[in-house]
Amino acid sequence: MNKFAMTLAAGLLGLGTAAMAEVKVGMIVTLSGPPAALGQQAVDGFKLAMDDLDGKLGGHDATLIVEDDELKPEVALSKANSLVESAEADFVVGTIFSNMLQAVFRPVTESETFLISPNAGPSTFAGRNCNPYFFVTSYQNNQNAEVMGAHAQAAGYKKVFMIAPNYQAGRDNMEGFRMHYEGEIVDEVYVPLGHQDYSAEIARIATSDADAVFAFTPGGMGVRFVRQFRDSGLADKVQFMSVFTTDETTLPAQKEAAEGFLAAGNWAPDTATDASKAFVAAFEAKYGYVPGGYAMQAYDAAMLINSAVEAVGGDLSDKDAVRAALEAADFTSLRGDFSFNTNHYPVQDFYQLSVAEREDGAWVTSVGEKIFDDYGDSFAEECSM
Amino acid sequence: MSTTLILIQILNGLQLGVILFLIAAGLTLVFGVMGFINLAHGVQYMVGAYLAYWGYGVTGSFVLALLMALPLALLMGLVLEFLVFRHLYDRDHLSQVLATFGVILFLNQLAKVIFGPASLSVPPPEFLDFSFTLIDGLLYPAYRIAVIVAGLLVALILWLVITRTRVGMLIRAGATNPDMVSALGVNVRQLFLIVFGFGAMLAGFAGVMAAPIFSVEPGMGDNLLIVAFVVIIIGGAGSIRGAFVAALLVGLVDTLGRTLVTDGLRLVMDASSANQIGPAIASMLIYVLMALVLFWRPEGLFAARAAR
Numbered sequence: 001m002n003k004f005a006m007t008l009a010a011g012l013l014g015l016g017t018a019a020m021a022e023v024k025v026g027m028i029v030t031l032s033g034p035p036a037a038l039g040q041q042a043v044d045g046f047k048l049a050m051d052d053l054d055g056k057l058g059g060h061d062a063t064l065i066v067e068d069d070e071l072k073p074e075v076a077l078s079k080a081n082s083l084v085e086s087a088e089a090d091f092v093v094g095t096i097f098s099n100m101l102q103a104v105f106r107p108v109t110e111s112e113t114f115l116i117s118p119n120a121g122p123s124t125f126a127g128r129n130c131n132p133y134f135f136v137t138s139y140q141n142n143q144n145a146e147v148m149g150a151h152a153q154a155a156g157y158k159k160v161f162m163i164a165p166n167y168q169a170g171r172d173n174m175e176g177f178r179m180h181y182e183g184e185i186v187d188e189v190y191v192p193l194g195h196q197d198y199s200a201e202i203a204r205i206a207t208s209d210a211d212a213v214f215a216f217t218p219g220g221m222g223v224r225f226v227r228q229f230r231d232s233g234l235a236d237k238v239q240f241m242s243v244f245t246t247d248e249t250t251l252p253a254q255k256e257a258a259e260g261f262l263a264a265g266n267w268a269p270d271t272a273t274d275a276s277k278a279f280v281a282a283f284e285a286k287y288g289y290v291p292g293g294y295a296m297q298a299y300d301a302a303m304l305i306n307s308a309v310e311a312v313g314g315d316l317s318d319k320d321a322v323r324a325a326l327e328a329a330d331f332t333s334l335r336g337d338f339s340f341n342t343n344h345y346p347v348q349d350f351y352q353l354s355v356a357e358r359e360d361g362a363w364v365t366s367v368g369e370k371i372f373d374d375y376g377d378s379f380a381e382e383c384s385m
Numbered sequence: 386m387s388t389t390l391i392l393i394q395i396l397n398g399l400q401l402g403v404i405l406f407l408i409a410a411g412l413t414l415v416f417g418v419m420g421f422i423n424l425a426h427g428v429q430y431m432v433g434a435y436l437a438y439w440g441y442g443v444t445g446s447f448v449l450a451l452l453m454a455l456p457l458a459l460l461m462g463l464v465l466e467f468l469v470f471r472h473l474y475d476r477d478h479l480s481q482v483l484a485t486f487g488v489i490l491f492l493n494q495l496a497k498v499i500f501g502p503a504s505l506s507v508p509p510p511e512f513l514d515f516s517f518t519l520i521d522g523l524l525y526p527a528y529r530i531a532v533i534v535a536g537l538l539v540a541l542i543l544w545l546v547i548t549r550t551r552v553g554m555l556i557r558a559g560a561t562n563p564d565m566v567s568a569l570g571v572n573v574r575q576l577f578l579i580v581f582g583f584g585a586m587l588a589g590f591a592g593v594m595a596a597p598i599f600s601v602e603p604g605m606g607d608n609l610l611i612v613a614f615v616v617i618i619i620g621g622a623g624s625i626r627g628a629f630v631a632a633l634l635v636g637l638v639d640t641l642g643r644t645l646v647t648d649g650l651r652l653v654m655d656a657s658s659a660n661q662i663g664p665a666i667a668s669m670l671i672y673v674l675m676a677l678v679l680f681w682r683p684e685g686l687f688a689a690r691a692a693r
Contacts, residue, residue: 032494034602036502166664190664191643194608196599199397199529200640206523207390223504223600233516233524253506253600 023062023309023316025302026083028076028094028104029118031068034220037249038096038294039068042118044287045295046093048279049302051286057302058309069095073103080104084111090316091116093301096294098122098141098169109133112319114326116305118298121345123172127382130343133319135326137304138297139266140345140377141169144243145176145216147264147350147371152181152212152241154371159186161210161238163201165221166190173216173243179378186210191221198225202232215242222246223253230257246355248292251363254355258363263353266346267296267335268365270358276334290362296334307331337374343383347376389520394644395637400529402636403536407591408609409616409628410543411584417623418559418580421474422481425465425488427610429585433458433592434601435496438507447510447597454593455586462585466578474577489607496603504600532594539590540629547625556580560623612639615671619678621685630686635671642670 027046029039043066056062065087069076076095083089084107092108092115095101101120108115109131117136125131126140152160162177162185164170174188186208189201195217205213213234217225222245229235240261248269251258269280269290279299283291304326311325312318329340339347350372353365412426436457440450469488473481508514509528516524547553555576558566567573592606599605616635620627647663654662678686 032497032502034502034504034604036497036603040502166668188660189647190660192664192668196608197397197401199400200394200643203390203393203397203519203523204644206520207387220504220600220602220605223506223602224598227506227600228598231516231524231526233518234522237522249503253504255506 023057023060023091023305023314024087024089025057025062025064025305026087026089026092026094027064027066028069028079028083028092028100029066030071030096030100031066032070035071035096035218038119038219041249041292041294042093042096042298044283045291045298046118046302048283048286048295049299049306052282053302053306057306058311058314060309060314065089069097069100069103071097071100073099076100076103077107080107084108084113089113091305093118093298093305095120098124101125105131105134114322116301116326118301119294123377123379126343126345126377126379130380130383130385132323132385135304135340135344136346137301138293138346139348140379142172142176142179143350143375143377144264145173145214146179147352147375148214148241148243148262149177149179149181150371151262151264151352151369152177152214153183155239157183157212157239159184159208159210159212160241161186161205161208161213162188162215163205163213163225164188164190164216165193165195165218167193170216177214191217193221195221196224198228199232202229202234205238206232206234210238212239212241215240215245217242218244219250222250226250226254226261227257235260247365248290249294251355251365252289255363256357258355259357261355262368263355263365264350264371265293265353265365266348266350267293268351268353268367270364270366271335272367273334273336275332276336279334290364300331300333300335300338303331303333304329339374341376341380342385343377343380344385345377345380347374349373350375390644391641393519393523393525394641396525398637398640399633400533400636401640402633403533404591404595405609405612405616405636406629406632407536407539407594408588408606409613409620409632410539410625411587412610412613413617413620413622413624413628414556414560414580415584416617417621418556418563419474419577420563421470422478422485423470423584424482424485424610425492426584426588426613427606427608428489428492429458429462429465429588430592430595430606430609431496431601431603432461432492433589434507434596434599434605435500435592436589437593437596438500438505438601441507447507450507451593454589458589458592459582459586461589462582463578465585466581470581471574471577493603493607500601500603502603504602506600507596509597528597532598535594539587540625543625552576552579612671615675617685619675619685621688624685624687627685627687635674638670638674639667643667646670 029042031039067079096119098120115134119138121136121138121140246258246261246263307330308325312321341347351370352368354368356366358364415423436454437450440453513528513531516526519525616631620631646667650659650663
């Protein structure tokens with residue numbers, strides 16, 4: 001009886017707060033399998049932002065529901081359905097991987113719930129299929145490779161050897177690299193996803209006469225490739241350039257093997273904005289590891305939602321007003337300049353990054369030369385919203 | 386395509402073959418002798434790699450880590466046999482597949498809980514931390530040579546055990562006709578336990594040896610398990626000799642295929658189509674090889690078990 005009364009009271013209380021506009025955010029990221037480290041960064045980044053905001057978003061009480069898509073489209077789909085239907089989330093933040101985004105995209109946007117991607121930025125939704133309910137706080141997937149290609153061109157590498165896993169994102173990144181690189185591509189090699197031993201490919205690089213290699217080997221593939229590349233002694237002769245291969249999720253395992261290797265991105269832990277410095281210090285104090293771009297972009301996603309809820313005074317029923325508030329991107333991004341393009345993908349600065357050891361012994365990427373200023377993606381012009 | 390490159394690729398293929406052999410050796414005994422499908426064999430390879438990582442963290446020495454990892458991998462195999470597998474010997478293959486798949490999920494998740502989801506690395510032992518120069522600018526780490534030598538040594542020891550000892554005789558007899566062995570009064574359960582434990586230890590040994598070359602991560606054994614099954618099907622279930630020959634064959638076909646197929650296709654079509662089709666064909670080659678072997682010799686190259 002007592003229990004029943006308490007449930008009733010809790011129910012009434014719940015009704016009470018619901019009327020006072022509680023902000024509900026659902027998060028779908030990958031938290032199992034080898035790429036779980038990426039999803040964990042996003043969750044920790046988002047949670048840190050909510051801590052900084054005293055658990056509120058836009059001054060209103062907020063709850064965060066975290067779901068694991070297990071890197072399976074059908075799981076992602078059912079988690080998305082439950083978030084928008086049963087949990088009635090106001091915002092869905094996700095995903096890490098583009099193929100997961102494909103799965104959750106329709107159920108979330110068709111229910112007129114705002115979907116904010118903290119990482120995946122496929123070309124699919126950047127052009128003709130752009131959507132008024134979809135925002136991206138990371139980048140369009142090809143952009144990092146475009147930046148790397150532009151750097152290779154500027155640095156004067158004559159012959160580049162390219163390597164990527166044999167799937168769509170691998171080919172997209174190869175295309176991205178070609179966009180601004182005009183030198184010779186001596187060879188492009190596609191390996192199976194999850195490839196273990198790169199000695200065969202490394203032998204090809206050694207005999208190819210290339211002066212630089214461009215790699216897209218995310219996660220554990222990158223750990224293996226970078227260490228095997230270093231062990232082969234090629235690193236002294238051939239400049240290693242990559243995207244999604246040497247980042248804060250892989251460097252703890254790569255360490256000095258990746259020293260001096262080049263990457264490209266919109267941010268690094270040593271980005272010199274005040275907000276970024278405070279974020280990195282707070283993140284490391286709380287979670288005990290160095291945040292990567294995944295954490296930064298999720299933190300920005302939280303701050304973006306915060307700014308929009310605040311702008312509409314907590315009234316999330318007027319979708320057009322919320323959208324306008326999101327489009328304004330009225331928050332301080334950790335990376336510095338940030339605004340939304342017409343397709344809701346970011347317009348931001350891109351840098352050449354390089355791997356170095358920090359004074360405390362942690363291996364991190366470090367911001368180098370700025371390659372592009374206020375750089376938007378090439379698909380935006382096909383988008384009409 | 387230079388001769389040097391082909392020679393280097395043959396070396397690489399041998400090394401892949403040796404690692405495959407270490408995994409397949411245990412698997413083929415378990416499958417051949419007990420008729421037991423152990424999908425969790427790949428996970429025991431992962432356990433070995435994580436034990437190496439943990440052992441290295443505790444002792445700071447790769448050799449000590451290896452010496453600690455081997456008995457622990459053996460113990461792990463015995464514990465799994467006692468808790469899970471011995472209850473499955475009399476069940477059908479579907480139950481075995483389901484239960485051992487459950488063990489994969491459990492141990493992969495356990496590794497994630499204990500060590501985190503990120504990839505980890507183990508440095509090679511210091512006395513092997515040097516390289517041979519293959520061609521100008523390309524070094525071949527001595528550790529990789531050590532892996533090949535260790536694999537060949539294990540193959541030799543296994544061959545001696547199987548052909549020259551009493552246990553080996555029982556294993557061979559068990560692989561050929563388990564019912565008769567049991568009827569002759571041999572404690573088959575105990576034999577299974579021994580085979581299982583040492584199979585797990587071999588997989589663990591492969592994991593330890595692979596840790597400094599590859600990355601240590603949850604699920605690292607899952608892909609290799611499939612290839613290991615290809616190896617034992619080509620070699621013939623229960624045959625160590627078959628596993629050895631098939632592992633080297635698969636290693637060479639896979640490594641050389643990835644180099645030669647795309648280059649070959651470029652001679653007959655334009656480069657971008659070759660880049661599209663080449664990798665797809667190259668990754669199919671070992672399965673094509675398996676299909677061909679199954680067509681001409683359905684029992685595998687060195688079938689241990691009499692046709693039934």
